[in-house]
Amino acid sequence: MRYSRTSKILGIAAVVALSLSACGGGGDDKSAAGGGDTSRVIIADGSEPQNPLIPTNTNEVGGGAILDLIFAGLISYDADGKPQNEVAESIETKDSQNYTIKLKDDQKFTNGDPVTASSFVDAWNYGAAAKNAQLSSYFFESIDGYDEAAAEGSTVEKMSGLKVVDDKTFTVKLKQPESDFKLRLGYSAFYPMPAEALKDPKKYGEHPVGNGPYKFDGEDAWQHEQQIKLVPNEGYEGPQKAQNAGVTFKIYQNDTTAYQDLISDNLDVLKVIPTSDIKNFKNDLGDRSIESPYAGNQTIAIPYYLDNWKGEAGKLRRQALSMAINREEITKVIFNGGRTPAKEFTAPVLEGYSDSIPGHENLAYNPEKAKELWKKAESIQPYDKSEKLTIAYNADKGDHKTWVEAVVNNIKNNLGIDVAGKPYATFKEARTEATAHKLTGAIRSGWQADYPSLANFLGPIYTTGAGSNDAVYANKKFDAAINKGLSAETVEQGNEQMNKAQEMLLADLPAIPLWYQVAQGGWSTNVDNVKFGWNGVPLYYAITGK
Incomplete structure (x- = not known):
């Protein structure tokens, strides 16, 4: 997985299905053997x-x-x-x-x-x-x-x-x-x-x-x-085998600086276009850009160790929070249509994906229902206003501030609660707090697939004790459903079990799915043979100079 990187693949059919939709590039698709300067050191953005x-x-x-x-x-x-x-x-x-x-x-x-x-x-x-x-x-x-x-x-x-x-x-x-x-x-x-x-x-x-x-x-x-x-x-x-003289990952403190370096040919390949430049990057880069779906998503995880988000009241509040977020508007206005509102916890490019799993309605924008659920939660356990809701995000990569602020405004306007974004200077700092279970609020928690499978988006993140379980979610029935899916005799049976497990996630919402990711990247005029793989990552070894 990886946090967007920490899972088990359900079969070769999933790989074949994914290959039809998840990779590509805007430039020539010639291999290094067909041309390109192999003496160039490739400069890539990193964290x-x-x-x-x-x-x-x-x-x-x-x-x-x-x-x-x-x-x-x-x-x-x-x-x-x-x-x-x-x-x-x-x-x-x-x-x-x-x-x-x-x-x-x-x-x-x-x-x-x-x-x-x-x-x-x-x-x-x-x-x-x-x-x-x-x-x-x-x-x-x-x-x-x-x-x-x-x-x-x-x-x-x-x-x-x-x-x-x-x-x-x-x-x-x-x-x-x-x-x-x-x-x-x-x-x-x-x-x-x-x-x-x-x-x-x-x-x-x-x-x-x-x-x-x-x-x-x-x-x-x-x-x-x-x-x-x-x-x-x-x-x-x-x-x-490397087709270049090396790869240097330059660690940027923000993606806007990286994008400007790309435009001025001081950076060779940029994996993620900043939100502020999404509307213009195709015009800026032309055929040196890519926009293609891949196996990745964006969520907000809410730890169960926070008092306001435990038990039945916490479950209702999670559902209310989800219904208060206008995914359609955010993906259209902020991402220029370059994201797709989430219907579940995995990604549409995977075999077995379904947009109609029972409980998917909890991801639909419904502010009136959100208010009702919040009121019902209040009758069970009053919301402790001293525990202010924050949404943590890293400020160095991904340009998350814009969409986090939009989500914050949705929640404020529809539920009337005090909520704010909580920036961390680096991705490392945010992940360290999450891993140590020291978060004081929610955290943006995107996922980049390790394998092309439904299970990869479920087991490593939501099973009890899993290393990427930011919410510290524990549900024995969910664990058993994942295990049953992994031991299924066929890919189809396995996928069916994984989606049964998702029904529990869509009710409990240890994390709130927001949208599915799209590879939006670009490269400089100095390089050739650039291609992004099925998981949205550039094939660094294949990049050459021009």
Whole structure:
């Protein structure tokens, strides 16, 4: 997932469906092999990672963008979201519960250490162990022995379902048959780590050693709050081999400055166009722009540890808040039609999506009904006005202030309560407060898919104890529904169960879905071969100079 980055994919059909609608670009689609200057270092916009760069502890876009370039997993996903083997030679199973994974020969980390079966097994065990408190530990939940390792206060450091057979082979036993398991293995939580990482994770996270298409450019590659410099890994021979001389992520404090740098050719690729420039960016950039749906959404999460938002009264207030927001108007006026009002918790580009799940009416603009629900909540438990409602957002990336203010005005006008936006200087600061469960109000909580699946938008965010559960939502019936969907025999049955689970979310509203995201980005006159992938992220490795 990733916070928009921290989940399990429901089948290859989902990938195929997504490939029809979620990628594209405005320029030529020629490959680097067909032309382009491979000697150029690409300058891209970035954000300061929340934490040191440990694969199992990164669930946001700033860190995720770096990890996906410096590591290679067992599989990867191409531009259309189709899985392809990377480090894995084969991933085999006869019963969808017991898997044998064999690695390709001559795989190495950039420090020269070999990538072995233990590189994966040890990293996954580290990620699952409770004492390590990793944000992405949830992703190992399906593996036998996870519950024992992840239990609070547990001293168990290894999952019983992982066994090293030899240097190139390991086995995985799941708690139950899950035929889609191997399709999850391209996500960063499943990346391998060298032995040195586990000896001193904090130090390693400041200068990670990976096995992917890029590596850190020297000891000072990560200049905090300024830039992160990557150069090609000459030892990488996989499907995402660098077609340029490196990628430098320039860390901006706001997207407006980044956009001006793009216009003046001081920035090569910008992933998100600022809200203030959405109406003009196509005219400004012409065929150097993209506007295309992808697997992402925007929500507002409201923690259950806030007294006004607990119990039945809190549930009614959540519904009232949702109905007080005019999504149609905001997406039309502020985003120039470049967003689509949400009808549920996932994204329309995914197979199994439905806009008519029972409870979807709670996402429709209905100010009169909102007032009724708020009044009903008051009769159960009066609203504590000393606990002012705020909506936290990061001011450095995404240009969120404009739409947050519009949402705030909707709520004020329709419900008559005191509410305000709460800006954080950086995305890192906002995520740190959310992760520590120290929010004093709601928080904007967008999601960028890790896998093309409904489950990826549900399990990692709303199951009990999940690392990205900002609302601290806990519903055993919801957890059981997600588990049932993951173990379904067919994609269709799995999707049906996921949407059954969504019925609970649409009633409880631990987060309030706002709209579905659209990739709106652009690039300079200095680069070529720019394409955005199925998840709205530029394919940095394929970009060349002109």
